[in-house]
Structure formats: C-alpha cells, structure tokens
Amino acid sequence: xxxxLKEYPAHSGxxxxxxxxxxxxxxTSIAQKSIGKGRVFDEKLKPLKYGxxxxxxxxxxxxxxxxxxxxxxxxxxxxxxxxxxxSGIVVHPISKNTEYCLLDEVRYYFGxxxxxxxxxxxxxxxxxxxxxxxxxxxxxKLMFEEKKYKKSYLAIVxxxxxxxxxxxxxxxxxxxxxxVRMEAGVEGKKSKTIIxxxxxxxxxxLTLVEAIPVTGRQHQIRVHLYSIGHTILGDxxxxxxxxxxxxYLDKVLDEKRREEVSGSHRLWLHANYLEFNxxxxxxxxxxxxxxxxxxxxxxxxx
Numbered sequence: 001x002x003x004x005l006k007e008y009p010a011h012s013g014x015x016x017x018x019x020x021x022x023x024x025x026x027x028t029s030i031a032q033k034s035i036g037k038g039r040v041f042d043e044k045l046k047p048l049k050y051g052x053x054x055x056x057x058x059x060x061x062x063x064x065x066x067x068x069x070x071x072x073x074x075x076x077x078x079x080x081x082x083x084x085x086x087s088g089i090v091v092h093p094i095s096k097n098t099e100y101c102l103l104d105e106v107r108y109y110f111g112x113x114x115x116x117x118x119x120x121x122x123x124x125x126x127x128x129x130x131x132x133x134x135x136x137x138x139x140x141k142l143m144f145e146e147k148k149y150k151k152s153y154l155a156i157v158x159x160x161x162x163x164x165x166x167x168x169x170x171x172x173x174x175x176x177x178x179x180v181r182m183e184a185g186v187e188g189k190k191s192k193t194i195i196x197x198x199x200x201x202x203x204x205x206l207t208l209v210e211a212i213p214v215t216g217r218q219h220q221i222r223v224h225l226y227s228i229g230h231t232i233l234g235d236x237x238x239x240x241x242x243x244x245x246x247x248y249l250d251k252v253l254d255e256k257r258r259e260e261v262s263g264s265h266r267l268w269l270h271a272n273y274l275e276f277n278x279x280x281x282x283x284x285x286x287x288x289x290x291x292x293x294x295x296x297x298x299x300x301x302x
Contacts, residue, residue, distance in 0.1 A: 015052070016052045064093065067108055074285070127271045158206060164195065195210070222237070236267070273285070
C-alpha cells in the first residue's frame with residue numbers, strides 16, 4: 001500500500017496545524033492538505049481537523065511512500081526526470097487504496113519531495129515529467145502554465161484524415177450523465193489542437209495521426225477528434241453511449257464488450273514528444289515506446 005501510517009511526537013495543547021508547521025517543519029500548504037484530506041490522526045486514530053487542539057503526545061500521519069515495479073526514468077537531469085508511462089497506469093493515487101501509480105516510481109527514485117509536473121490520463125501512454133524537489137516543481141509547473149514547451153501526441157483514429165486540420169472549438173463540461181465527459185462548442189474555455197495525418201489504413205478505415213495540443217484542456221485531443229467525427233480507437237468515453245461509459249468508469253465493463261464497441265482494449269493515444277528550455281538548456285525528448293506504431297502496422301494488410 002502506498003500510504004504508510006507513521007507515528008510522530010506531539011505537543012499537547014497546541015493546534016494541529018501549528019504543530020505540523022512549527023515542530024514537524026511541514027510547509028503550510030502541505031500541512032493544510034494533509035489535514036484536509038484526513039491524513040492526520042490522534043492517538044486513537046481519529047482524523048484531526050483544522051483547528052483541533054492536541055490532547056496527547058503522539059499523532060499519526062498517513063504518508064505516501066513510493067515503491068517500484070521496475071519502471072525506470074527514460075531521462076533525467078539534476079533538476080527533473082522524464083518517465084515513459086505505459087497505458088493503464090494512473091499518475092496519482094486515486095484513494096488510500098490505490099495499490100500502484102506513477103508517483104510510486106517518482107518517490108521511489110527521487111524521494112518524498114519529488115512530484116509530477118503535469119498529468120496524462122491513465123490509458124494515455126507516453127512522456128510525463130517529474131521535478132526532483134518542490135522548488136523545481138514550482139518552476140516547471142509555471143513553465144507548463146505559461147505554455148513554454150512543445151508537445152505532440154500520436155493517435156489512431158477512426159476514419160480517414162487526408163490533410164492537416166486545426167480544431168479551435170471551445171471546451172466545457174458536458175453537464176449530463178457522465179461527469180468527466182467534456183464537449184466542444186462555442187462556449188467554455190478556448191482550445192486549439194492541430195492534427196497532422198501520418199498514414200491511412202484503408203482496410204480497417206483507421207488513420208495514424210500526430211496531434212499537437214496548442215492549449216492543454218481536459219480530454220482536449222479526445223474531444224476535438226470526436227467533434228470532427230474521428231474518435232480515437234479504444235476510447236471508452238467518447239463516441240459511445242452513456243451506459244457503456246458508466247460501466248467503464250465503474251470498472252465493471254467486460255473486456256470483450258469493450259473491444260467490440262470501442263475497437264480496442266485501450267485508448268490509442270500516446271504522448272510522443274516533449275520540447276522545452278530549462279536553465280539555458282534546450283531539451284528535445286522522444287518516447288521510446290513504439291507500441292502505437294506496432295498496433296497500427298499490425299492493422300495494415302500484409
């Protein structure tokens with residue numbers, strides 16, 4: 001289990017948030033987050049709330065301790081590392097019961113202050129960056145917020161795309177039965193994705209494309225491709241009915257049914273390239289995971 005319950009000394013009569021910051025040397029934001037998420041407990045293992053007064057000389061804190069399943073960094077500098085995430089691995093723990101996620105590997109290799117700088121969906125494979133300490137994390141997150149990077153994806157989509165397309169429809173929550181589902185339209189946050197076709201498989205009516213997200217919205221590439229009639233192969237949320245999407249999200253979807261309806265056991269979207277400048281050095285990093293090429297080539301007539 002990634003969360004380990006650790007015992008710490010406490011000062012009776014002190015407010016819990018004051019004790020965490022003053023005596024355990026936690027950053028205020030981390031202390032507030034730990035209390036808010038119910039990860040700090042009294043001697044009877046009762047969760048402590050913000051403002052509670054300590055009544056004993058010990059407390060317990062549930063802390064995330066990373067472990068490895070053998071996924072090593074693709075590249076690292078003294079500031080950051082890049083992982084080439086396989087499909088099917090969540091990046092952060094969803095709950096205290098999450099057995100494994102990418103953050104496990106990050107903390108295993110680089111310690112408790114290392115953290116992921118950005119996210120990709122669990123079924124999306126490919127490049128994702130982590131910072132080795134909190135100060136570097138802040139700088140790199142600002143870089144992503146200010147779009148000081150170039151990123152491109154590969155995707156296998158339904159139908160033929162013959163020429164490059166720039167999709168700039170805004171994105172917003174769909175507001176219906178599927179809470180995570182987004183929709184494209186005239187309202188919402190401005191968004192832009194550039195799609196470049198690479199190769200078409202006429203027999204299976206599939207196109208391998210490069211997708212360049214100019215903005216970085218939730219499900220952006222998936223929604224934009226779906227909005228123009230080219231759903232990504234294996235997408236269990238877009239281009240399917242609500243019952244199917246709900247079964248997927250509730251983790252009760254039969255694998256055979258998924259392949260029959262969505263076309264594959266996984267979402268064929270891959271973060272393939274990342275380019276940025278940090279501390280005066282220009283980095284251009286390509287994924288070494290060729291699974292998406294192999295999948296597409298296997299679909300082509302021999």
